[in-house]
Amino acid sequence: MTTHTKHMSADExxxxxxxxxxxxxxxxxxxxITTTAIARQMGVTQGAxxxxxxxxxxxxxxxxxxxxxxxxxxxxxxxxxxTSPLLALEAIFMTHVDFVAEHPGVxxxxxxxxxxxxxxxPKRMAQALIRRYGERLHRLIEAGKASGELSSSIDTAxxxxxxxxxxxxLVMQTMLAGDVRRIRNEAPGVFALYxxxxxxxx
Amino acid sequence: MTTHTKHMSADExxxxxxxxxxxxxxxxxxxxITTTAIARQMGVTQGAxxxxxxxxxxxxxxxxxxxxxxxxxxxxxxxxxxTSPLLALEAIFMTHVDFVAEHPGVxxxxxxxxxxxxxxxPKRMAQALIRRYGERLHRLIEAGKASGELSSSIDTAxxxxxxxxxxxxLVMQTMLAGDVRRIRNEAPGVFALYxxxxxxxx
DNA sequence: TGATAGTAAGTAAGTAATTACTATCTTACA
DNA sequence: TGTAAGATAGTAATTACTTACTTACTATCA
Numbered sequence: 001m002t003t004h005t006k007h008m009s010a011d012e013x014x015x016x017x018x019x020x021x022x023x024x025x026x027x028x029x030x031x032x033i034t035t036t037a038i039a040r041q042m043g044v045t046q047g048a049x050x051x052x053x054x055x056x057x058x059x060x061x062x063x064x065x066x067x068x069x070x071x072x073x074x075x076x077x078x079x080x081x082x083t084s085p086l087l088a089l090e091a092i093f094m095t096h097v098d099f100v101a102e103h104p105g106v107x108x109x110x111x112x113x114x115x116x117x118x119x120x121x122p123k124r125m126a127q128a129l130i131r132r133y134g135e136r137l138h139r140l141i142e143a144g145k146a147s148g149e150l151s152s153s154i155d156t157a158x159x160x161x162x163x164x165x166x167x168x169x170l171v172m173q174t175m176l177a178g179d180v181r182r183i184r185n186e187a188p189g190v191f192a193l194y195x196x197x198x199x200x201x202x
Numbered sequence: 203m204t205t206h207t208k209h210m211s212a213d214e215x216x217x218x219x220x221x222x223x224x225x226x227x228x229x230x231x232x233x234x235i236t237t238t239a240i241a242r243q244m245g246v247t248q249g250a251x252x253x254x255x256x257x258x259x260x261x262x263x264x265x266x267x268x269x270x271x272x273x274x275x276x277x278x279x280x281x282x283x284x285t286s287p288l289l290a291l292e293a294i295f296m297t298h299v300d301f302v303a304e305h306p307g308v309x310x311x312x313x314x315x316x317x318x319x320x321x322x323x324p325k326r327m328a329q330a331l332i333r334r335y336g337e338r339l340h341r342l343i344e345a346g347k348a349s350g351e352l353s354s355s356i357d358t359a360x361x362x363x364x365x366x367x368x369x370x371x372l373v374m375q376t377m378l379a380g381d382v383r384r385i386r387n388e389a390p391g392v393f394a395l396y397x398x399x400x401x402x403x404x
Numbered sequence: 405t406g407a408t409a410g411t412a413a414g415t416a417a418g419t420a421a422t423t424a425c426t427a428t429c430t431t432a433c434a
Numbered sequence: 435t436g437t438a439a440g441a442t443a444g445t446a447a448t449t450a451c452t453t454a455c456t457t458a459c460t461a462t463c464a
Contacts, residue, residue, distance in 0.1 A: 007457085007459065034448085035451085036448090036449085046450090046451090047451085047452080047453090049451095050452080055451080056450065
């Protein structure tokens, strides 16, 4: 319940800034997201941003933190509700796809940070997020192999790479088509193929 | 066998410019590839670029043309030498991985162009390349289903998306590790999973 | 309670640096 | 010698960030 005041609190403004970046990234190239564009999206002057963030990089750092927290929380929640490793992988997949469909700018910002030449705080956070995500997948796949639900002959590292790449492929299709709804429609078919790839054969 | 002259011909310079961009993209964020950086990579002043290209966008257009021509030629050559649809898909996969390992900047430039907000000539060329690439995959997968080599129950469109995403996933791993050789090492394992996903079961 | 001083949040108008691109002059080769 | 290729030194526009000033909320105290 935000009262209609002209001034926001520092915390509200920081959150609003992060959300503005995520929304802008859905329609614009991350490298074209200038501080002026962020401020305009928020209905505020450009200089006002620097009351809450020392640099633009600090803004991107906050964005990466926002993404890591929300994505991992939802993914963990989905996995916890599942009753087997394979079902957990499917739940994670669909949850991730939902997240990307809700926030199409997120994978673009992530990829943009990873592409940076020099190491930076936001790039480090993007790497850390993918590493943590990969560890969760690795554990689930190993558990699935142990329980016999997944084929014990598959390469776990390759299965992790394929999982992440599968979502990347869906994101790419979305960017090609320019239609966000498409990712939700195509996701089940693509995961069905992934299940064929890793599942044990009857 | 370029003779040691100070002035290059227009055609040589255009090719050298494209190669400079591809080399720069291997180490730098595509949006950080300025005309100054391109010129420095070529050992030439920045203004000299505009003797051969009217705009920077025209340079990127030439880059996309260079990529489309070389990648599709190599992919077609690899597919033609294969004796079955599945072997053709494997040959295309490995050829593509080789191409990316040789030119790690290429997928970054491609992805960067696709991310652009407004339509542009290079973006259109990137979309056209992926479309043509996808059509080739589509035909091969359909042929494989007809011959019984691939499962007839799989979704062909999803299989195309998964193929492209699989390579994207390998590229992402490369960017995370910062080590180009890794993609060649991991490629066979990942394709083995892809084969499990689409192949008919014995 | 109600005036008021202090402060956080915001504005407006700057800065230097960098960008793509250009005008003018110079060099090298056929 | 004429011309294409390149060098030099610009241009206006845009970038992240700053400075000086103004507004709105809040805690304090008579």
